[in-house]
Amino acid sequence: MSEPAPVAALPLAAAPMAGLTHSAFRRVVSAFGGCDLLYTEMLAGAALLQETPDSPYLKQRPGDAPAIFQLLLRDERRIEAIVARLHPCHPAGLDLNCACPNNRIRQAGGGASLLEDPERLRAILCGLRQAWGGRLSVKLRLGPSPVPRWRENFQDRLRLIEDCGVDAISINPRFAEDRHARAARHDLLPWICALTRLPVTANGDILGPETIARNPANFAACAGLMLGRIAIVRPWTFAAWRAVRPLPAPRELALQTWQSLAAGILEDFPPEKALEKLKLFAVWFSRNYAFGHTFYTAVRNAPDWTTLHARAEAFFAANPEVVLQPSLVDY
Ligand SMILES: Cc1cc2nc3c(=O)[nH]c(=O)nc-3n(C[C@H](O)[C@H](O)[C@H](O)COP(=O)(O)O)c2cc1C
Structure with missing residues (x-):
């Protein structure tokens, strides 16, 4: 061996x-x-x-x-x-x-x-x-x-x-x-x-x-x-x-990740399924932020993709604080 x-x-x-x-x-x-x-x-x-x-x-x-x-x-x-x-x-x-x-x-x-x-x-x-x-x-x-x-x-x-x-x-x-x-x-x-x-x-x-x-x-x-x-x-x-590459600062990194994941999901799934998949991702992704529950609540209740996108953009525009150690509690 x-x-x-x-x-x-x-x-x-x-x-x-x-x-x-x-x-x-x-x-x-x-x-x-x-x-x-x-x-x-x-x-x-x-x-x-x-x-x-x-x-x-x-x-x-x-x-x-x-x-x-x-x-x-x-x-x-x-x-x-x-x-x-x-x-x-x-x-x-x-x-x-x-x-x-x-x-x-x-x-x-x-x-x-x-x-x-x-x-x-x-x-x-x-x-x-x-x-x-x-x-x-x-x-x-x-x-x-x-x-x-x-x-x-x-x-x-x-x-x-x-x-x-x-x-x-x-x-x-x-x-x-x-x-x-x-x-x-x-x-x-x-x-x-x-x-x-x-x-x-x-x-x-x-x-x-x-x-x-x-x-x-x-x-x-x-x-x-x-x-x-x-x-x-x-x-x-x-x-x-x-350490494969220099990574952007935490806020930028999280924002870029959300955007590329949202784009990828929309590309792969039909709109209704895409909405469901992005909401599921948001359950976990929201843990990056000190006030992530506001992000998740806004996203969870969005009736369609355009509303979800607008709410996410509004959250990011306020320059939300990224936490050092996100909670991984599985509710
Ligand atoms: C939302 C969720 C979905 C999961 N789905 C699967 C799955 O499809 N197959 C599997 O073997 N384990 C699944 N797991 C378990 C994970 O693969 C992993 O074993 C578990 O989360 C422990 O690893 P972690 O402490 O790094 O999260 C899932 C866990 C979570 C939280």
Whole structure:
């Protein structure tokens, strides 16, 4: 096995985030630079069969960072057709979502519920491995809840994942029941890395190099770092981390980001859908500002694109104060 990369050189990835990591967002992050890998939002298998490669969920542009397509599957049916549909998009890899704690998704048999049903998990992973020769990964949490034998159960799932020929995992070291309310348990990462021969990408509460610098040993055996909410609030986080280019001052940077994301969303989605997507982005982007709730409220209630645009411009014209550390609380 090769030596792990020094922590400072670990590849950086943007996490899959439903409704948010669409192609317009991926273009904005790619244009800033510094991000090595972008995940699509979770893509439901059945819905994927209706999408074409130029859909706003799938499309990529030359110059975009490589994209891993994340799948939300509840059984092994139609895997071959789903993978065939993705082939023309040239994914850098496919990822199976075994992490989503959302009740509706779990009750439907997807996301974190797969970890509770090893036979279904095995059937899906074997189906994917058979249909897809490229990089195959799994995103997971520690399990549903900290029941007495959770460590053994977690180890069993890792073994199953390895046995099915998966190439890599990413881990959000929380239980499904924690959602985002509890801190990610970075102290568990060395143990997790020692349990498996697979490369492990760490996720959860990683905000920048300062997170790693606080305790580099926690991340020393990891193969990569994945950033979620902070990447939505500040899509320039990767560029700042890697210092790939001089960035404008915070106010200008935030304004430019909003404008390019809004333009990209409008270009990719029909107007009604575009409005919905920009409002969703605004939930997180508004955290950049000391009075971000006024921005978000104005945007949320906008009945159409023109009104939304005018309200956003009025907010920016008042030269709003940008905060040093945005809140990432997931309400
Ligand atoms: C709004 C939202 C949507 C998310 N959607 C997905 C998703 O589609 N697939 C997935 O595996 N995780 C999803 N996640 C979880 C993130 O990928 C990530 O694991 C989590 O936010 C922890 O990382 P962070 O602390 O850097 O935000 C989502 C999280 C949020 C807040």
